[in-house]
Amino acid sequence: MKNGPITTELRLPTQLGFEKVAMSTAASVAELMGFSPDRIEDLKTAVAESCINAIEHGNKLNEELSVVVTLTMGVEALEVCVRDHGPGVHREVHAPDIDRKMLGEEDARGMGLFLIQALVDEVEYVSEQAGSYARLVIRLRAEGAAEGA
Amino acid sequence: MVTPTKTKVEQNGDVAVMRFEGDITSASEEAVLGQYHKLPDKTAKVLLDFGKVPYLNSSGIALVIQLMMAASKSSRKVACFGLSAHFVKVFTMLGLAKYTTINDSETNARSAVA
Numbered sequence: 001m002k003n004g005p006i007t008t009e010l011r012l013p014t015q016l017g018f019e020k021v022a023m024s025t026a027a028s029v030a031e032l033m034g035f036s037p038d039r040i041e042d043l044k045t046a047v048a049e050s051c052i053n054a055i056e057h058g059n060k061l062n063e064e065l066s067v068v069v070t071l072t073m074g075v076e077a078l079e080v081c082v083r084d085h086g087p088g089v090h091r092e093v094h095a096p097d098i099d100r101k102m103l104g105e106e107d108a109r110g111m112g113l114f115l116i117q118a119l120v121d122e123v124e125y126v127s128e129q130a131g132s133y134a135r136l137v138i139r140l141r142a143e144g145a146a147e148g149a
Numbered sequence: 150m151v152t153p154t155k156t157k158v159e160q161n162g163d164v165a166v167m168r169f170e171g172d173i174t175s176a177s178e179e180a181v182l183g184q185y186h187k188l189p190d191k192t193a194k195v196l197l198d199f200g201k202v203p204y205l206n207s208s209g210i211a212l213v214i215q216l217m218m219a220a221s222k223s224s225r226k227v228a229c230f231g232l233s234a235h236f237v238k239v240f241t242m243l244g245l246a247k248y249t250t251i252n253d254s255e256t257n258a259r260s261a262v263a
Binding site: 048 | 151174175176204206207208210211212214215217218221233234235239242243244245247248
């Protein structure tokens with residue numbers, strides 16, 4: 001990466017299932033960067049959940065719209081931006097309460113945002129004039145990990 | 150794009166093993182909940198085999214939670230096996246381990262509900 005960050009961009013149709021294309025691409029990029037297999041699994045789930053969120057809630061399953069995924073390879077981290085045409089995420093992300101779910105007091109779904117937050121190092125949701133994006137950062141080495149660990 | 154889920158159910162006495170094959174997503178309701186609701190009344194123990202599930206997302210996990218809710222209402226025990234290390238971590242993070250056992254083999258899953 002002598003010439004700065006390398007970017008890969010994908011334009012996905014707004015159809016459930018295409019999150020797997022982003023997931024596979026992110027995994028390939030992360031593998032090229034030298035991520036460990038367990039970090040790649042974390043990334044795959046986080047990218048898939050971000051894309052599902054963009055398809056279902058951002059673009060509201062409107063097949064005329066696209067979801068754009070940008071993967072930027074840095075020296076120490078991979079940044080993934082998932083753009084859709086929705087207003088973005090404007091709420092706090094809470095850990096799911098399994099007891100409440102089991103009692104039917106909380107929707108059995110609604111775990112995607114929590115998983116994204118739990119599996120990557122940084123997440124932010126940014127709203128723009130025409131749409132919004134989720135920005136995920138996953139570092140090559142977990143913060144606090146010893147060099148060479 | 151999504152590999153459809155197939156569910157093979159093996160019933161032996163009061164033990165049912167639901168062997169899933171393919172992706173488990175929001176499109177898997179019939180394969181997960183539909184097949185669960187077809188289990189005979191005598192079923193007291195349900196083993197969920199995820200060994201041939203390459204992709205499981207949060208909507209798919211929600212179906213597993215709904216299955217566990219239904220099992221809990223019928224006082225049925227549920228045990229999982231065949232999950233990858235990553236999905237063992239995800240199930241644990243989401244708290245599912247409180248309501249099901251997560252096992253590294255079918256043998257251990259059977260022991261867990263015995």
